[in-house]
Amino acid sequence: RKQVEDTQEAESTINKSDHCTRENPITDWDNTRIINTEQQRERDRHMETWSQNHEQG
Template identity: 50%
Template sequence: NIEKSVRKKQDKDTQVQQNKRQKAIKTSVTDHCTRENYIMDWDRTKIINTKQQKYKRWIEEVIEIRRCGRTTMNRNDGVYTFDHAWDCVIGKEDTGSSGLPAARG
């Protein structure tokens, strides 16, 4: 019976953690939609990375966030960080003060 109690507590802890993550995701999406005056098109959303190795996934996440700049709904630079000196290598676009790509010409 102690085992059942421990299992119930673990299940409840897991549910609490999942709930916190879901709230953070919803808030991030809501903030993006509000800031950009955008309606999310759930039918055309896509998963851009499904790597199982977390370190490789984290590195690719940082690269994708840096490439997109401020036009994404990310609140931070990702779990894994590396120096901004790499931005020219990963293809980050030159951005103006608005965070949008600077005019070329």
């Protein structure tokens, strides 16, 4: 089982490497922005809980 997991991990690494070789993605660090923070996730959880409770009456 461990050998299978190691093989799968190696294949995943190879596939990621192949993607980088083919696509050559470049990250524009000067224009990046944070799109999700822990504070936003917490707010989203509260809103989801509120809407579920509101629907149930």
